[in-house]
Amino acid sequence: MAKSFYGIDLGTTYSCIATIDSDEIVTVIPHALTGELTVPSAVSFDDDGSVLVGRAAKNQLGNKPEDTVVFIKREMSNKDYVRRIHGHDYDPVEISSFILKELVDKANQKRADEEGLDPIYDVVITVPAYFGTMERTRTEAAGKMAGLNVLQLINEPTAAALSYGKKNQANKTIMVYDLGGGTFDVSIMKIQNGIMDTLASHGDHHLGGADWDRVIVDYALKEIGTSFEKLTPREQGMMLLAAEDTKKTLTSMEKANMTFSYKGIQNVEITREDFEALTFDLIERTMMLVDETLEMAGVSPQQIDEVLLVGGSTFMPMVKAAVTEKMGKTPKMADPNLAVAKGAALTALQSDQGYIGSGITLGKDKGSRAYGMDCFIPQYNRDMILNIIMRNDDLEIHRREEGIVTNSDGQTGVKFHFYENESTEKYLDIDPALELEGKGGKIEWGRPVPAGTPIDVIVDRDKSGRVRVFAECMGAKGEFELVTPGAEGLSLRK
Numbered sequence: 001m002a003k004s005f006y007g008i009d010l011g012t013t014y015s016c017i018a019t020i021d022s023d024e025i026v027t028v029i030p031h032a033l034t035g036e037l038t039v040p041s042a043v044s045f046d047d048d049g050s051v052l053v054g055r056a057a058k059n060q061l062g063n064k065p066e067d068t069v070v071f072i073k074r075e076m077s078n079k080d081y082v083r084r085i086h087g088h089d090y091d092p093v094e095i096s097s098f099i100l101k102e103l104v105d106k107a108n109q110k111r112a113d114e115e116g117l118d119p120i121y122d123v124v125i126t127v128p129a130y131f132g133t134m135e136r137t138r139t140e141a142a143g144k145m146a147g148l149n150v151l152q153l154i155n156e157p158t159a160a161a162l163s164y165g166k167k168n169q170a171n172k173t174i175m176v177y178d179l180g181g182g183t184f185d186v187s188i189m190k191i192q193n194g195i196m197d198t199l200a201s202h203g204d205h206h207l208g209g210a211d212w213d214r215v216i217v218d219y220a221l222k223e224i225g226t227s228f229e230k231l232t233p234r235e236q237g238m239m240l241l242a243a244e245d246t247k248k249t250l251t252s253m254e255k256a257n258m259t260f261s262y263k264g265i266q267n268v269e270i271t272r273e274d275f276e277a278l279t280f281d282l283i284e285r286t287m288m289l290v291d292e293t294l295e296m297a298g299v300s301p302q303q304i305d306e307v308l309l310v311g312g313s314t315f316m317p318m319v320k321a322a323v324t325e326k327m328g329k330t331p332k333m334a335d336p337n338l339a340v341a342k343g344a345a346l347t348a349l350q351s352d353q354g355y356i357g358s359g360i361t362l363g364k365d366k367g368s369r370a371y372g373m374d375c376f377i378p379q380y381n382r383d384m385i386l387n388i389i390m391r392n393d394d395l396e397i398h399r400r401e402e403g404i405v406t407n408s409d410g411q412t413g414v415k416f417h418f419y420e421n422e423s424t425e426k427y428l429d430i431d432p433a434l435e436l437e438g439k440g441g442k443i444e445w446g447r448p449v450p451a452g453t454p455i456d457v458i459v460d461r462d463k464s465g466r467v468r469v470f471a472e473c474m475g476a477k478g479e480f481e482l483v484t485p486g487a488e489g490l491s492l493r494k
Contacts, residue, residue: 005352006123007159007344008103010096010139012073012208013181014038014312017103017120018341020349024359026166026342032109038337039106041181043098044068045085053102058241065237069095074182074206076135079437079485091485096142100125104146122149124348126340129155129185130203132369132420133467133482134436140464151351153464155395156180157187158198158365159343160310164334165196165360166346172305173199175293177323177331178340179286180311182208186290187366188297188304197363200297200392202289207282209247209313215278216243220258220268235262250275251315276318283322290326296392307331310339365395370424371459371467374417376407377427384427385419385434388459389467392424396463406453406473413444414455418469418480441480443471 008017016038020026028037034055044057045067052060060068067085072095075081082089104120111117127139136153143150157176164174171192178185185203189196214228217239221227228236242260249256255271294301307323309331314320323331335342350361372387388401406414418441419434456472469480 003352004117005345005348006107006120007341007346007348008100008123008125008143009156009159009338009341009344010073010100010125010127010142011038011041011180011340012071012183013041013210014337015041015099015103016338016341017107017123018338018345019107020342020345024166024349026163026345028338028341029107029110032106032113039099039103040070041073041099042068042070043072043095047086049086051098053098062234062238062241065233068237071182071210072096072099076138077132077205079134093138093142093145093485096139097145100143100146100148104148120148122151122348124152124154124344124351125150126156126159126344127153127465128183128203128205129157129187129201129366130183130205130368131465133371133461133465134420134485135205136465137482138485140466150464151348153466154344154347154362155185155187155198155201155365155465156183156340157185157201157310158189158196158362159341159347160308160334160339161187161189161196161343162346162360162362163339163343164308165191166342167359169194169360173299173303174306174308175290175304175327176308176310176334177286177290177314177319178203178310179313179319180208181313182206182210184208184286184289184311186286186293188293188299191360194360195363196360198366198395199299200293201366201368202293202296203368204285204289207285208311209244211282212247212275212279212313212316213240213243215282216246216258216270216275219270219274219278220260220266221262223268224262224266226262231262235260246270247275247316251317272317279318283318287322287326290323301327301329304329308334310334310336312337365463366392367395367397367461367465368392368422370421371461372419372421372428373457373469374419374430375404380427383430385421385430387421387423387426387428388457389461390424390426391422395461395465397459397461399459401457401459404455404457406449406451406455409451410448411451411453412446412448413442413476414471414473416441416457416469416471416478416480420467437483437485438480439483440478441469441471443473443476443478445474445476447474449474 042057044060
C-alpha cells in the first residue's frame, strides 16, 4: 500500500486537509459529511456539552453566539484570551485542537469508507509567516492535543509557493500575496535549479477578510441609524454572516442587497464602488507591507517575475487591481483556497524523503521576528536588548553570540531575559511588553568571578520557527524554555 503524507491549513475562517501519496499525487480530502473541501474554522458548544465544529458551528453564530467561537487564530498571540462557555474556560490551543480533530476525524472517515487507509497521525500544519515563536508553539500544542504528531510547521506563503511549483519549476523570482480570512502575509521567493529560497516575509495576523466584512456591517448599520454595539449578540452574529455573503456577492456583481434583522427585517444596498472606497485603507495596509517586504528582499517590483494570489479574500476584484497597479503585472490566482494545504502535504513528503521528485524543493525559509536578550552594552553604558537573531534571518538558524561577559566583579551567576521584537537594529531599548515568558534562563556557577568573564550564549531556531536558548559560564549550563499558555502538561515533540 502506498504511503500517504498530510498537510493541514489551519485557517482563521476556513481550514482544510490535503494528502499526497508516494506517487506525488496531491488531493484535498473532502469533509465526510458535507463534502466541502474547506471547513469553517468555527466551534460551538451545546448545552449537553457536545462540541460542534465547522459548518454546523458557524450556523450557530446567529443563534447561540455566546456559545460559538470564530477567528480563534487571531488570538494565538494573546496569552490572556479565554472564552468561558458553560462553566469551562477555553483557550486558543484547545479551540484550535477541536478544529484540527474535526478535519482529521472526517478525513479519516472519508478515507476509511473509500480506501481503508490507516488513520492520519503525522502531519505538517501551516502558520502565517508573521507568527512568532509563542503562536507557533501553541499551534503545535493544538496538534498534539488533537492526537497528532506535528512533523513541522511551515509558513503559509511558502506552502502556497511549493504547491505552485509542483507544475511551474522555471527559474524565477515570485511574490506570494496571501490575504486570508483573518491574516495577511507577503513573501518573496527565488526559485533556482529546482530549489526555492525565501528572500523575505512580512505580514499582519490581524488583517484579513473579516475586516472587510466588518466594514460592510458598519456601513449597513449606519444606513439605518444604529451601531454594532447596540445590537444583541445574536443580531451581531447574524450581521457578520450576512456581511460575508454580501462580500462574496460583490466579487461578481456590481451591487448587493444585504438583508438582516434589527427591529424587523432590514434591507440595505451596497455597491462595489462604495465597498471598495470604504475599504481602501485596508488594501493600502497590505500595500505598505508589500513595499517593506520588497525592501527587505532587496528587489524592485520589476524584478518580480510572477505574483501569486493566495487566500479566499483575494477573490475580491479590488485585490487584483491593487496588486496589478503596484507590481506592474497581472497576478495569477494560485488555487487560493487550497494551495496552502497542498503545499503543506508536499512539505510532509519532503520531510520524509528529503526532496520532492516532481516539484521544487524548499531550501531556506525566512523568519519575520528578531530575538534578543538583555545585556549591558558598554558603548551605550546601560542595559539594552541585544538582538541575536535578526528580523529576516534564515528561519532555521544556530547562532553563537560572541562577546557576552559578566558585568561586575564577584558574580556567581546570571539570569537572562529574552525578547521577541520586530526591530532591524542590533540594539534597542528594553520594553517589558516584548519579553517572552519562560522558565530557566538562569545559571549559577557558585564561585565569584571577575567582570568580563565570558558567557557562552547559543540561540537555536528550528525549521518550524521554534526558538530555544542555551547559556554556559564556568562549566555551569542553563536553558531558557518558553512558557506556552494553553500547552501546560503537553509533551511536545522536539
